[in-house]
Amino acid sequence: MYQLGDNQNTLANLLIMGYDKAQIIFCLYYLITQGKPVEERLDIHNSNIPKLCRSCEVRHKGICGTLTATELLEISKHTRQITHEAGVELISDGEPITSYATIMHGVVKLSKILEDGRQQVVGLQFSPDFIGRLFSQTNNYRAEAASDVQICQMPKKAIENLIKANPELEHSLLEQTLKELDEAREWMVTLGRKSALEKVACFLYLIATHFDPAYFSEQEKKQVNIIFDLPLTRADIADFLGLTVETVSRQFTKLRTEKLIEITARRHVLIPNLDKLKQACG
Amino acid sequence: MYQLGDNQNTLANLLIMGYDKAQIIFCLYYLITQGKPVEERLDIHNSNIPKLCRSCEVRHKGICGTLTATELLEISKHTRQITHEAGVELISDGEPITSYATIMHGVVKLSKILEDGRQQVVGLQFSPDFIGRLFSQTNNYRAEAASDVQICQMPKKAIENLIKANPELEHSLLEQTLKELDEAREWMVTLGRKSALEKVACFLYLIATHFDPAYFSEQEKKQVNIIFDLPLTRADIADFLGLTVETVSRQFTKLRTEKLIEITARRHVLIPNLDKLKQACG
DNA sequence: TCTCCTAATTGATACATATCAAGGTAAATG
DNA sequence: CATTTACCTTGATATGTATCAATTAGGAGA
Numbered sequence: 001m002y003q004l005g006d007n008q009n010t011l012a013n014l015l016i017m018g019y020d021k022a023q024i025i026f027c028l029y030y031l032i033t034q035g036k037p038v039e040e041r042l043d044i045h046n047s048n049i050p051k052l053c054r055s056c057e058v059r060h061k062g063i064c065g066t067l068t069a070t071e072l073l074e075i076s077k078h079t080r081q082i083t084h085e086a087g088v089e090l091i092s093d094g095e096p097i098t099s100y101a102t103i104m105h106g107v108v109k110l111s112k113i114l115e116d117g118r119q120q121v122v123g124l125q126f127s128p129d130f131i132g133r134l135f136s137q138t139n140n141y142r143a144e145a146a147s148d149v150q151i152c153q154m155p156k157k158a159i160e161n162l163i164k165a166n167p168e169l170e171h172s173l174l175e176q177t178l179k180e181l182d183e184a185r186e187w188m189v190t191l192g193r194k195s196a197l198e199k200v201a202c203f204l205y206l207i208a209t210h211f212d213p214a215y216f217s218e219q220e221k222k223q224v225n226i227i228f229d230l231p232l233t234r235a236d237i238a239d240f241l242g243l244t245v246e247t248v249s250r251q252f253t254k255l256r257t258e259k260l261i262e263i264t265a266r267r268h269v270l271i272p273n274l275d276k277l278k279q280a281c282g
Numbered sequence: 283m284y285q286l287g288d289n290q291n292t293l294a295n296l297l298i299m300g301y302d303k304a305q306i307i308f309c310l311y312y313l314i315t316q317g318k319p320v321e322e323r324l325d326i327h328n329s330n331i332p333k334l335c336r337s338c339e340v341r342h343k344g345i346c347g348t349l350t351a352t353e354l355l356e357i358s359k360h361t362r363q364i365t366h367e368a369g370v371e372l373i374s375d376g377e378p379i380t381s382y383a384t385i386m387h388g389v390v391k392l393s394k395i396l397e398d399g400r401q402q403v404v405g406l407q408f409s410p411d412f413i414g415r416l417f418s419q420t421n422n423y424r425a426e427a428a429s430d431v432q433i434c435q436m437p438k439k440a441i442e443n444l445i446k447a448n449p450e451l452e453h454s455l456l457e458q459t460l461k462e463l464d465e466a467r468e469w470m471v472t473l474g475r476k477s478a479l480e481k482v483a484c485f486l487y488l489i490a491t492h493f494d495p496a497y498f499s500e501q502e503k504k505q506v507n508i509i510f511d512l513p514l515t516r517a518d519i520a521d522f523l524g525l526t527v528e529t530v531s532r533q534f535t536k537l538r539t540e541k542l543i544e545i546t547a548r549r550h551v552l553i554p555n556l557d558k559l560k561q562a563c564g
Numbered sequence: 565t566c567t568c569c570t571a572a573t574t575g576a577t578a579c580a581t582a583t584c585a586a587g588g589t590a591a592a593t594g
Numbered sequence: 595c596a597t598t599t600a601c602c603t604t605g606a607t608a609t610g611t612a613t614c615a616a617t618t619a620g621g622a623g624a
Contacts, residue, residue: 112467114564118475122467134460141467167449174456178416181459184466185394185404185423191473192524193400196581234602242474244582249603266590266602282396478611516572526612531573548572548620566624573618583608593598 050076056152062102062128066172071162078158084145091132091143100132100159106149107211107231110141111239121240123184124231126210130176135160147231191242198282199241200251204261204269205277207231226271255280332358338434344384344410348454353444360440366427373414373425382414382441388431389513392423393521403522405466406513408492412458417442429513473524480564481523482533486543486551487559489513508553537562 048069053059053076064072081104084090090101090108108131110123122141125131131143131151163170190202211228232240238248255261260277262270271277330351335341335358346354363386366372372383372390390413392405404423407413413425413433445452472484490508514522520530537543542559544552553559 110467112471114471114475116564118564120471120474122470133464135457136460140464167452170449170452170456174452174459175417177456177459177463178418181463181466182415182422184463184470185392188404188466188470188473189394189396189402191470192402192521193396233600239474245602246583246604247581250581253603282398282400527572528574528613529611532611535573568623569621571618571620573616575616576614578611578613580609580611582610584606586603586605588603589601591598591600594596 048073052076052079052081056081056104058102058104058128058152062176063130063169063172064102064128066168067162067166071166071169075154075158075162079152079154081150081152083150084148086145086147086149088145089142090145090149090151091139091141093139093142096138097132097136097156099153099155100130100134101151101153103127103129103131104150104152107146108149108151109144109146109232109236109240111144112141119239120242121236123180123187124206124210124240130173132156134163134173134177146236194282196241196243196247197251197254198280199243200237200248200255201260201277201280202282203237203241204255204271205274205281207269208271208274208277226274228269230267230269330355334358334361334363338363338386340384340386340410340434344458345412345451345454346384346410348450349444349448353448353451357436357440357444361434361436363432363434365432366430368427368429368431370427371424372427372431372433373421373423375421375424378420379414379418379438381435381437382412382416383433383435385409385411385413386432386434389428390431390433391426391428391514391518391522393426394423401521402524403518405462405469406488406492406522412455414438416445416455416459428518476564478523478525478529479533479536480562481525482519482530482537483542483559483562483564485519485523486537486553487556487563489551490553490556490559508556510551512549512551 049059050073053064053072056064058064067075082101091097093112103125104127106127108125108129109121110125110131111119111121113119124146133139133141163173190199194202207228207230208226211231230237234245234248234252237243238245241248252261252263256263258280259272260280262272264270331341332355335346335354338346340346349357364383373379375394385407386409388409390407390411391403392407392413393401393403395401406428415421415423445455472481476484489510489512512519516527516530516534519525520527523530525533534543534545538545540562541554542562544554546552
């Protein structure tokens with residue numbers, strides 16, 4: 001039998017802060033396996049950076065990059081790093097917003113669904129993007145883990161208070177929002193004015209240049225093949241491009257016969273020449 | 283012969299601040315017709331609000347709503363209210379950004395053009411929206427006056443300095459950017475997943491609810507017809523919806539035969555029942 | 565008021581993509 | 595290891611929208 005002890009209050013606070021049951025169970029699991037209070041995870045003697053954040057790859061990127069050590073310490077008291085399997089719903093359309101998150105690993109798919117079931121993917125987000133609609137009571141899209149993802153989640157209130165106190169954080173969020181708006185508008189051109197083949201080429205180009213930027217730029221320098229696993233199923237790709245699965249599949253084979261891509265396993269793609277692929281984007 | 287006098291420096295400053303020739307000629311015109319220095323337009327004895335802003339309808343809306351009297355006075359030294367005819371290009375894609383603006387009247391069309399000439403309208407903006415891509419060196423879309431528009435223009439530097447000094451302004455801009463992102467994503471659903479008829483219905487619904495909100499809400503209360511002039515040509519509508527002019531035209535006639543709309547003159551539209559139109563949006 | 569010019573509509577046809585249907589393939593499960 | 599299942603591909607056909615072509619309507623200017 002595991003004794004909660006002082007952690008009981010901590011867990012109660014999680015409830016108040018809007019964490020859902022699954023998240024709290026995760027914390028319980030953490031406590032039991034680690035066998036020590038949550039607070040101890042922050043080691044301020046060793047360094048000014050919270051223990052939780054020290055090994056975090058996005059620590060200096062995204063919104064965390066703008067925070068001071070003190071702020072990071074404060075916010076890290078409320079954040080939880082959570083791993084989700086592909087397919088898990090992170091945000092439900094129309095539901096009240098309780099928390100925000102930063103993507104540490106993986107790809108998150110934002111989508112909207114019409115009453116009759118038609119679905120449109122309205123955005124893909126990668127590390128270190130911030131997910132959740134700021135300053136709103138309810139979500140107006142659905143977010144789902146496209147691949148296995150690791151996110152750093154924090155309660156709505158905590159972020160909102162931090163924003164009020166830190167104009168630099170708000171600036172960073174404005175920059176990300178502007179970037180997302182640019183991307184959304186760029187995608188509108190693809191959705192509205194491009195052929196099926198161009199759409200699929202665009203999608204592959206997007207993934208090739210976003211999925212693992214560090215890896216990509218190395219590859220790019222070497223002028224060799226770019227290899228990656230698609231983070232989406234054909235159905236998701238179709239919903240992103242405003243096409244059907246069948247059409248997406250046909251364009252994949254077309255690109256393959258034109259030697260613009262190679263497909264080994266279903267999701268495994270190799271791009272021999274990124275420039276050529278870019279030209280196929282229209 | 284008109285003597286510039288002290289205004290010569292003021293005009294020279296306009297050049298430095300990045301105003302283009304047309305705008306400076308407008309200022310000259312203003313000076314000549316008013317016969318007094320630009321600075322006198324600010325009357326700080328009468329009230330704390332700059333004279334230029336006092337009669338402005340968007341004074342309490344958009345970004346101006348967040349400014350203090352002092353800030354308004356400061357910024358109004360650099361702002362110029364400019365009227366443009368429909369069709370005038372306000373922002374050129376790929377060009378350096380020199381100024382931003384708030385829309386006072388009219389509709390502004392944001393578009394992107396592919397090398398082969400295909401065009402996609404990526405946004406429509408109404409009063410009191412802010413136009414221009416913040417924190418970027420170059421524009422990544424084109425902005426054009428869709429109707430005759432009146433804008434309040436200010437140099438890039440002036441706004442950026444004001445943002446640094448005033449977190450509330452940055453918050454307001456973040457809110458608008460988030461709203462635009464919501465709208466862009468909503469439109470992606472329309473572009474990707476809706477039929478031509480639904481697209482046109484959506485467009486009409488959008489205009490009906492945005493064009494003149496004050497007028498609309500009165501009409502709405504009375505449950506009577508909504509009447510407005512379309513701010514776009516059929517070609518622009520087609521580029522907004524990812525369709526051709528012919529298809530747009532056919533859907534207009536279809537909606538007309540289904541009694542969802544009436545078209546008197548080419549651009550003049552009457553909507554007898556907004557709810558029915560909304561249902562046609564899918 | 566008339567004429568001209570552009571915008572908009574309408575018609576005929578072509579084509580791209582959707583839809584319906586049937587396999588095939590790789591991973592998951594017993 | 596066999597079986598199931600979900601995912602993907604391929605084929606045949608249908609359909610919605612684009613394209614090409616002609617006509618009409620409306621507003622600007624003479």
